[in-house]
Amino acid sequence: MELSDVKTILATDCGSTTTKAILIKKEGDEYRLQVRGEAPTTVEKPAEDVTRGVLNAVGEVEELTGRKLIADHKVLVAEGKDEGVDIYMSTSSAGGGLQMMVAGVVKTMTAESAQRAALGAGAIVMDVLASNDGRLPHQKIEAIRRLRPDMILLSGGIDGGTISHVVELAELIGAADPRPRFGAGFQLPVIYAGNKVARPIIEGTLGEKTSLYVVDNIRPVLERENLGPARNEIHNLFMEHVMAQAPGYSKLMSWTAVPIMPTPAAVGAIIQTIAEREGFEVIGVDIGGATTDIFSVFQKVFNRTVSANLGMSYSISNVLAEAGLPDIIRWVPFPKSQLDERDLRDRIRNKMIRPTTIPQTLTELVIEQAIAREALRLAFVQHKELAVGLKGIQQERTISDAFTQTMTGETLVNMLTLDMLVGSGGTLSHAPRRVQAALMLIDGFRPEAVTFLAVDSIFMMPQLGVLSTVMPDAATQVFERDCLVRLGSCVAPVGNGKKGQTCLKITADWPGRGHVEEEVKYGEMARLPLAVDERVKARLDPVRPFDLGHGKGQTLEAELEGGVAGVIFDCRGRPLNLPQDETARVDALQRWLAALDVYPNHGSSEAA
Amino acid sequence: MAHAYTPGLKVVETALVRKQRRLPLAGEVLVEKGDKVKALDVVARTFLPGNVETVNVANKLGMPPEDIPKYMLVEEGTQIEEGQVIARMKQLFGLFTSKAASPVKGTVETVSNITGQVIVREPPMAVSVTAYIDGDVVDVVGSEGVDVECVGTFVQGIFGIGGEAYGEVKTVASGPRDVLAPEDIGPECEGKIILGGSLATAAALKKAIAVGAVGVIAGGFHDRDLRDFLGFDLGVAITGHETLGVTLVVTEGFGEMPMAEATFELLACCEGMFASINGATQIRAGVIRPEIIIPRPGEIMAKVGAEEEDESNLEVGSRVRVIREPYFGKLGEVTSLPVELQVLESESKVRVLGVKFDAGGKDVIPRANVELIESGRR
Numbered sequence: 001m002e003l004s005d006v007k008t009i010l011a012t013d014c015g016s017t018t019t020k021a022i023l024i025k026k027e028g029d030e031y032r033l034q035v036r037g038e039a040p041t042t043v044e045k046p047a048e049d050v051t052r053g054v055l056n057a058v059g060e061v062e063e064l065t066g067r068k069l070i071a072d073h074k075v076l077v078a079e080g081k082d083e084g085v086d087i088y089m090s091t092s093s094a095g096g097g098l099q100m101m102v103a104g105v106v107k108t109m110t111a112e113s114a115q116r117a118a119l120g121a122g123a124i125v126m127d128v129l130a131s132n133d134g135r136l137p138h139q140k141i142e143a144i145r146r147l148r149p150d151m152i153l154l155s156g157g158i159d160g161g162t163i164s165h166v167v168e169l170a171e172l173i174g175a176a177d178p179r180p181r182f183g184a185g186f187q188l189p190v191i192y193a194g195n196k197v198a199r200p201i202i203e204g205t206l207g208e209k210t211s212l213y214v215v216d217n218i219r220p221v222l223e224r225e226n227l228g229p230a231r232n233e234i235h236n237l238f239m240e241h242v243m244a245q246a247p248g249y250s251k252l253m254s255w256t257a258v259p260i261m262p263t264p265a266a267v268g269a270i271i272q273t274i275a276e277r278e279g280f281e282v283i284g285v286d287i288g289g290a291t292t293d294i295f296s297v298f299q300k301v302f303n304r305t306v307s308a309n310l311g312m313s314y315s316i317s318n319v320l321a322e323a324g325l326p327d328i329i330r331w332v333p334f335p336k337s338q339l340d341e342r343d344l345r346d347r348i349r350n351k352m353i354r355p356t357t358i359p360q361t362l363t364e365l366v367i368e369q370a371i372a373r374e375a376l377r378l379a380f381v382q383h384k385e386l387a388v389g390l391k392g393i394q395q396e397r398t399i400s401d402a403f404t405q406t407m408t409g410e411t412l413v414n415m416l417t418l419d420m421l422v423g424s425g426g427t428l429s430h431a432p433r434r435v436q437a438a439l440m441l442i443d444g445f446r447p448e449a450v451t452f453l454a455v456d457s458i459f460m461m462p463q464l465g466v467l468s469t470v471m472p473d474a475a476t477q478v479f480e481r482d483c484l485v486r487l488g489s490c491v492a493p494v495g496n497g498k499k500g501q502t503c504l505k506i507t508a509d510w511p512g513r514g515h516v517e518e519e520v521k522y523g524e525m526a527r528l529p530l531a532v533d534e535r536v537k538a539r540l541d542p543v544r545p546f547d548l549g550h551g552k553g554q555t556l557e558a559e560l561e562g563g564v565a566g567v568i569f570d571c572r573g574r575p576l577n578l579p580q581d582e583t584a585r586v587d588a589l590q591r592w593l594a595a596l597d598v599y600p601n602h603g604s605s606e607a608a
Numbered sequence: 609m610a611h612a613y614t615p616g617l618k619v620v621e622t623a624l625v626r627k628q629r630r631l632p633l634a635g636e637v638l639v640e641k642g643d644k645v646k647a648l649d650v651v652a653r654t655f656l657p658g659n660v661e662t663v664n665v666a667n668k669l670g671m672p673p674e675d676i677p678k679y680m681l682v683e684e685g686t687q688i689e690e691g692q693v694i695a696r697m698k699q700l701f702g703l704f705t706s707k708a709a710s711p712v713k714g715t716v717e718t719v720s721n722i723t724g725q726v727i728v729r730e731p732p733m734a735v736s737v738t739a740y741i742d743g744d745v746v747d748v749v750g751s752e753g754v755d756v757e758c759v760g761t762f763v764q765g766i767f768g769i770g771g772e773a774y775g776e777v778k779t780v781a782s783g784p785r786d787v788l789a790p791e792d793i794g795p796e797c798e799g800k801i802i803l804g805g806s807l808a809t810a811a812a813l814k815k816a817i818a819v820g821a822v823g824v825i826a827g828g829f830h831d832r833d834l835r836d837f838l839g840f841d842l843g844v845a846i847t848g849h850e851t852l853g854v855t856l857v858v859t860e861g862f863g864e865m866p867m868a869e870a871t872f873e874l875l876a877c878c879e880g881m882f883a884s885i886n887g888a889t890q891i892r893a894g895v896i897r898p899e900i901i902i903p904r905p906g907e908i909m910a911k912v913g914a915e916e917e918d919e920s921n922l923e924v925g926s927r928v929r930v931i932r933e934p935y936f937g938k939l940g941e942v943t944s945l946p947v948e949l950q951v952l953e954s955e956s957k958v959r960v961l962g963v964k965f966d967a968g969g970k971d972v973i974p975r976a977n978v979e980l981i982e983s984g985r986r
Contacts (some may be wrong), residue, residue, distance in 0.1 A: 137660065137661070137662040137727075138659050138660055138661060138662075141659070141660055142659070163722065164673065164722055164723045164724075165723075167720065167722040167723050168720075168722075168723040168725060171718060171720055171723065171725065171727060174718075175660045175717060175718070175727050175729070177657060179633070201722055309843055309844050314844075314845070314891055315843075315844060317831075317841075317842060317843060317844070317845065318843030318844050320841065321840075321841035321842070321843040322843065341832075342830060342831075342832050343863070345830075345831040345832055345862075346830060346831050346861075346862040346863035347862075347933060348831070349767075349831045349834075349861075349862035350861045350862050350863070350931075350932070350936070351932075352845055352891060353766050353767050353845065353861060353862070353891055354766075354861070354931045354932065355891070356976050357931055357932040357974075357976055357977045358932070358956060358958060358974050358976050358977065359932075359952075359954045359956065360932060360933070360934065360952050360953065360954060360956075360973060360974055360977060361933065361934055361952075361953050361954060362953050362954050362955075364932075364933055364954065365954035365955075365956070430956070432954060432955035432956045432957070433955065600955065
């Protein structure tokens with residue numbers, strides 16, 4: 001069947017706890033989501049067969065649509081018929097996803113490139129080995145043995161350069177005699193993507209002890225990264241070695257029309273597709289129970305990071321450990337006297353040990369969303385540190401560069417040029433009020449100037465990602481029409497001023513309000529309703545010293561886009577500093593929450 | 609989703625408990641199928657490859673790496689002693705000598721003429737596994753280990769710290785609501801597993817260590833005490849490797865939480881019996897819960913560990929326990945299971961159930977926030 005003839009598409013995502021299925025149908029010229037179903041993932045005991053969870057989730061879709069989708073205990077693919085689907089595909093992060101170690105000669109150069117290659121392929125990077133990472137050889141060997149990754153990516157040296165360091169790393173890997181996580185009788189896959197001159201020696205060192213694959217150098221010259229071949233090999237090996245060993249996956253692989261993708265790689269694929277089509281600079285975030293993934297496209301460069309221990313259930317205690325209780329409490333709009341620290345710590349731990357529970361009271365919701373802000377902030381700090389330009393390269397400087405003193409390896413993330421910020425994951429997608437998701441994104445990421453905010457309605461980006469690899473038009477249509485919940489534009493001037501001074505003047509013809517001339521003071525937030533798909537051409541005048549990207553006090557003519565949260569004007573300043581004084585902090589939070597109508601009763605409920 | 613609630617942890621009076629005891633890599637199994645074993649008997653052992661040390665011979669002799677094979681005194685595979693000279697070079701007609709010695713005893717693994725490094729592997733390290741429970745060897749897993757089975761009391765906790773420990777059960781609390789205080793723990797607790805009530809304080813744990821108790825079981829533990837006790841804020845809940853001198857098994861959660869009466873009564877009935885406990889917890893994919901196993905030959909009521917677990921459903925009349933604020937720890941009975949989603953105070957729209965609390969009162973709460981209590985399961 002030609003892909004253009006495909007009318008029904010079934011896609012599943014086997015997550016670590018839940019398997020989600022979506023059914024997409026072509027209506028006229030457009031692909032639209034029909035229904036979704038979900039069921040617990042069944043990779044672990046007692047079932048130990050991923051296909052059982054898949055069939056349960058698909059069974060729910062079957063019930064909801066009345067269309068027969070399962071036959072002979074498998075997904076029914078029946079091209080062009082009234083039953084079954086034309087094409088079936090899947091992503092997976094079950095069983096801990098893809099876990100890798102990477103190695104490179106210089107920590108900030110080839111090792112960092114290797115890390116970017118692995119992360120971009122959807123892996124969790126367990127450790128980064130480098131010749132200069134400060135560890136002694138036996139400590140590196142101990143780390144390789146202890147962590148038992150699914151595979152190792154070894155890089156190092158530019159083509160034709162020195163080989164001794166990368167060979168030394170290979171010798172350490174060989175000495176560790178590593179064993180893979182799955183499949184006791186199998187050799188560990190090692191991908192060599194370093195100096196091509198060293199290939200024969202690497203083959204001699206690792207050829208017998210590991211399952212060695214050689215691809216093009218990820219850093220053939222200092223000035224250029226070549227991550228594609230290594231990423232493709234990671235995907236191939238993920239299918240051949242990791243997935244094939246996981247319970248039930250051989251069966252699942254035989255059902256799918258396209259290779260099973262690691263979930264984060266699929267999310268990255270849809271984000272890249274959107275960025276390319278729209279010419280956008282974009283950030284996507286998926287805040288899960290165990291991990292927080294951040295994807296970005298800036299200057300057409302795609303980056304992904306995974307913060308393996310920042311999440312809202314399994315990893316919630318680690319957010320507490322990394323952020324510290326004071327940084328969480330600062331987002332809670334009650335005085336500290338109303339919060340018993342010991343009780344709060346116990347509550348957070350109890351969420352960790354019973355991860356599926358949900359906040360019943362408003363206070364619980366407010367606290368959980370405060371923790372989410374810190375998880376997002378910390379994950380974004382990690383992302384900015386890795387989403388950087390290449391380090392150590394020669395730069396051509398003009399006379400103007402001499403004044404800006406830019407250095408190599410600076411972060412590519414530029415909040416002033418960011419067009420779109422998309423959130424997903426339970427905390428954001430299921431927030432009772434959409435404006436809560438908008439404010440969590442704003443507080444976690446601190447967008448600057450004009451940024452459009454959105455959330456993934458039911459977390460279907462993974463399925464759309466794998467779909468985008470074969471049918472990008474269909475994936476984009478569903479993403480635009482059914483996946484994205486448009487929250488609206490956020491306008492945030494950069495700079496800090498004096499309390500009470502005017503920060504921003506807004507002039508526009510606003511739907512339903514006529515000619516609007518509003519002022520927002522420094523330290524305040526405001527919201528103007530603007531419906532989904534409505535747009536307003538606005539004149540935005542930041543008052544000196546504030547800046548909307550065109551210089552301090554310079555006017556910005558911008559098209560603001562509506563959404564379920566309307567247009568948010570965040571004049572709290574950038575960098576965002578919360579008042580240090582306890583009374584002033586609580587007062588400010590209460591004002592902001594009231595201005596945006598974030599919680600009923602401004603977040604007050606049972607005595608906290 | 610059809611199953612929106614959290615299944616409870618197992619609390620079983622007599623169950624067939626099966627434990628796999630496996631080496632990290634192939635080795636030698638020391639027992640046979642059908643053998644009776646004691647918890648501390650070694651059932652399998654192996655030798656892990658030793659640590660390696662690298663010697664930068666090229667640097668020490670001051671020569672290019674490609675030249676070092678000429679000056680090596682030992683070959684790959686040679687056994688060497690600590691301090692033994694492995695490479696030597698004479699300069700200026702023998703007036704000056706440069707040499708490289710091995711920092712450890714071991715075997716020369718590789719001599720690299722690319723990096724100039726010599727890798728010396730230390731002697732293998734012996735690793736063994738014990739039976740962990742008193743029982744029968746029911747299966748031999750190749751050359752890697754065995755399955756040991758016993759009939760006994762099996763209780764899963766929700767969180768723990770410390771690894772495998774063994775000792776007699778000693779009930780110190782007078783009831784499931786008692787807080788375990790340091791003064792309750794005396795010298796008679798040496799070598800014992802202490803049964804507490806609703807809370808074990810950090811001071812009580814320290815006292816337990818001081819008197820030589822091997823384990824503590826309690827309903828709750830404060831997170832702040834956990835931090836003080838471990839010396840750091842535990843980020844990711846993967847435990848079991850702590851070597852603090854005592855194993856802790858928490859049955860209910862963080863904070864002061866009365867132990868479920870069924871759990872307390874069951875464990876209290878095992879007074880003086882020999883128990884195996886393990887605090888290892890992994891709240892991640894591949895979840896691991898802490899456990900208490902007390903071998904008690906007798907009638908088998910349920911199977912644990914080896915057989916597939918059945919999933920149970922919530923029904924009107926089901927006994928449940930609330931596992932989230934504001935009713936955390938309360939017990940009750942399901943009075944209704946509305947199909948429609950309902951809006952909570954937090955404005956979340958979720959599936960709910962009506963519950964009548966044992967202590968009086970009733971409310972509607974999210975289905976996700978209860979645990980089912982049933983025979984053989986809490």
